Amino acid sequence: MIVFKLTFFPKNLQGTGLQRSFPVLNEAINKIANDLNGFPRSFKIADLGCSSGPNTLFLVANIIDMVHDICSENNSQVPQFQVFLNDLFENDFNTVFRSLPAFYTKMREKKGDDCGSCFVYAVPGSFYGRLFPNESIHLFHSSYAVHWLSRVPQGLENNKLNIYMAKTSPTNVFKTYRKQFEKDFTKLLLLRSQEMISGGRMILTIPSRSVADPTSEDCCIIWELLAKSLVDMVKEGLVQESKINSFNIPYYTPYEDEVRDVIQQEGSFSLHSLNGFPLHWEPYNTDTNVSDLPVRGINTAKLIRAVIEPMMANHFGKSIMDLLFKKYQEHVVDHLATKKGVNYSLVISLVKH
Numbered sequence: 001m002i003v004f005k006l007t008f009f010p011k012n013l014q015g016t017g018l019q020r021s022f023p024v025l026n027e028a029i030n031k032i033a034n035d036l037n038g039f040p041r042s043f044k045i046a047d048l049g050c051s052s053g054p055n056t057l058f059l060v061a062n063i064i065d066m067v068h069d070i071c072s073e074n075n076s077q078v079p080q081f082q083v084f085l086n087d088l089f090e091n092d093f094n095t096v097f098r099s100l101p102a103f104y105t106k107m108r109e110k111k112g113d114d115c116g117s118c119f120v121y122a123v124p125g126s127f128y129g130r131l132f133p134n135e136s137i138h139l140f141h142s143s144y145a146v147h148w149l150s151r152v153p154q155g156l157e158n159n160k161l162n163i164y165m166a167k168t169s170p171t172n173v174f175k176t177y178r179k180q181f182e183k184d185f186t187k188l189l190l191l192r193s194q195e196m197i198s199g200g201r202m203i204l205t206i207p208s209r210s211v212a213d214p215t216s217e218d219c220c221i222i223w224e225l226l227a228k229s230l231v232d233m234v235k236e237g238l239v240q241e242s243k244i245n246s247f248n249i250p251y252y253t254p255y256e257d258e259v260r261d262v263i264q265q266e267g268s269f270s271l272h273s274l275n276g277f278p279l280h281w282e283p284y285n286t287d288t289n290v291s292d293l294p295v296r297g298i299n300t301a302k303l304i305r306a307v308i309e310p311m312m313a314n315h316f317g318k319s320i321m322d323l324l325f326k327k328y329q330e331h332v333v334d335h336l337a338t339k340k341g342v343n344y345s346l347v348i349s350l351v352k353h
Helices: 013-035 054-074 093-098 100-114 171-195 217-235 241-245 256-266 293-316 318-336
Strands: 042-048 080-087 118-124 137-143 196-208 269-280 342-352
Touching: 013 054, 013 137, 013 196, 013 269, 013 342, 042 054, 054 080, 054 100, 054 118, 054 137, 080 093, 093 100, 093 118, 100 118, 137 171, 171 196, 171 256, 196 269, 217 241, 217 293, 217 318, 217 342, 256 269, 256 342, 293 318
Parallel strands: 042 080, 042 137, 080 118, 137 196
Antiparallel strands: 196 342, 269 342
8 A cells, every 4th residue: 555645734633633534545545546446537536524724625635645646656647636625505615716726836846747637626515415416426535524413403402501412411412412413424324325436435534432421521521611611601691591501512423333333224335444543632732741721721712613603603692702712711721730631533434335
């Protein structure tokens, strides 16, 4: 198998997790080339939940690098690339498109005349619906997107003063969240299997948890601290308690056995590999004894704010966001004073039957 080197390097938590998945992605691309006796004339790649930040083209650049390395090793022609970027309709695809000229220039400078043509398209829509024609895609990829559910699970009215699964959540909350994940993940597998060629591959990187217990700290503590910040604001008369009780995040961090069960029961894919790894809330922090806790709190609060603020501002109002995440930062600092602050991720490699 070809060992590749990264073209660009990630600058945030998602990018760091994406980088950790690249050996699995590289293996999948090698397998596609082997199974098809070389790459097809047009290699079709779809990125589900692509967003519009730097990681979008970071992924594309490194996939192109992997393919080039394989073709060089086999003395074969580099295919044309058709890259389909999928996200919801409100995603800022224009930001990605405006960065394409610089991206193409950089790739040509690096690869020269052998760069190969790369055609990039936007495919707006939910990945819980059909996106592509039957048997048209060779490689599906998704990084930190599939954990977002299609909707907030129904039946969470008794999840008082929580915004996600928490240690104080009633038992039905855990069952309801898991049921919604199983329903959504089953649908995603079914739809992608219809759109993928036989023998095609799908690589998914998702936040998860390292143990079966849904109240484990690597699953829900980061959201419990945010709920705690909201409760502080209730006590100060800045947020209504009913507002918290009517807000739950459409998000699920599965245990690996839950992922295996859905894949097996749905039946369209073989599970080639499933690998888990921990990630610090701050991706470049490898020292759990870092003394500068205020900076760590700021960095973690910025990360979570970037993820969840649009959803929370829509429900609670924009006016409280600055104060909310300032309080959140303080709770994060208190937590990190005694705990490591680690999340867990899974890299899932699937093969269509």
